[in-house]
Amino acid sequence: MPELPEVETVKNELAPNIVGRTVRKVNLLWEGIVRKPAAAEFRSRLKGRKITGLGRRGKYLLAGLDNGEWLILHMKMSGSLLVRPATSELPRFTRAVLHLDDGSGIFFCDPRKFGRMWLVGDKDSVVGELGPEPLEQEFTPAVLTLLLDKRKAPLKALLCDQHVVAGIGNLYADEALFLAKIHPLRLGGSLTPAELKRLHRAILEVLLKGIKNKGASIENYVRPDGTPGGAHLEFMVPRKAGNPCIRCGTSVERITVRGRGTYFCPECQV
Ligand SMILES: [Zn+2]
Numbered sequence: 001m002p003e004l005p006e007v008e009t010v011k012n013e014l015a016p017n018i019v020g021r022t023v024r025k026v027n028l029l030w031e032g033i034v035r036k037p038a039a040a041e042f043r044s045r046l047k048g049r050k051i052t053g054l055g056r057r058g059k060y061l062l063a064g065l066d067n068g069e070w071l072i073l074h075m076k077m078s079g080s081l082l083v084r085p086a087t088s089e090l091p092r093f094t095r096a097v098l099h100l101d102d103g104s105g106i107f108f109c110d111p112r113k114f115g116r117m118w119l120v121g122d123k124d125s126v127v128g129e130l131g132p133e134p135l136e137q138e139f140t141p142a143v144l145t146l147l148l149d150k151r152k153a154p155l156k157a158l159l160c161d162q163h164v165v166a167g168i169g170n171l172y173a174d175e176a177l178f179l180a181k182i183h184p185l186r187l188g189g190s191l192t193p194a195e196l197k198r199l200h201r202a203i204l205e206v207l208l209k210g211i212k213n214k215g216a217s218i219e220n221y222v223r224p225d226g227t228p229g230g231a232h233l234e235f236m237v238p239r240k241a242g243n244p245c246i247r248c249g250t251s252v253e254r255i256t257v258r259g260r261g262t263y264f265c266p267e268c269q270v
Contacts, residue, residue: 005210
């Protein structure tokens with residue numbers, strides 16, 4: 001699933017193509033991609049609107065519109081957003097196309113059909129419950145300490161919980177825990193102040209590196225021009241059990257934490 005670095009990359013690369021453009025037509029090839037309002041209303045209300053800005057909150061993309069409303073998109077498990085001439089042949093698994101006034105189209109492709117769009121007046125009705133943004137100044141070691149304080153869930157699960165911290169998912173949680181040398185099954189409330197500081201720094205480091213490398217193309221993720229990102233090429237934890245840890249050579253293990261495949265080094269993550 002695209003995580004913060006992937007969504008941030010899509011935002012950065014999509015913005016120059018869509019900000020200032022007007023939506024001429026909305027083509028829904030699969031109406032289920034619209035979560036709110038009903039598909040027909042979504043189509044008619046979005047048509048003619050100018051996109052005034054593009055932001056990100058957690059794994060959501062938020063496009064501000066000239067009438068004060070928000071077009072919100074979530075790529076979920078397997079979605080991608082491609083920019084190409086609106087008259088192009090439809091890429092595989094296209095579920096929706098937004099036709100813009102410069103002749104380009106935003107193609108929302110999604111093989112697994114978990115991706116969604118919303119058109120709402122109040123963006124907090126969609127993203128209001130998210131935890132803090134890890135790359136904002138508000139996210140300090142003290143804030144992370146409060147978020148994890150007394151929590152009895154495994155750290156891996158807490159880091160992936162969007163109500164705790166926004167934007168982190170399976171891949172970057174494993175990377176951050178590896179870098180901080182902390183075992184994924186440690187309980188949130190069990191970290192020492194030194195470990196909390198290390199984890200905080202590790203979260204920032206792996207996310208910033210992921211953005212610098214334009215996201216990780218392990219599964220379906222591609223950038224808006226259709227090219228893959230390179231972040232997975234620099235991942236520290238091998239995502240294959242038995243492969244050696246880059247720090248100590250011990251075989252990396254795979255466990256499942258709340259349904260998520262989790263890779264870690266049993267020797268240097270304690
Ligand atoms: Zn190791």
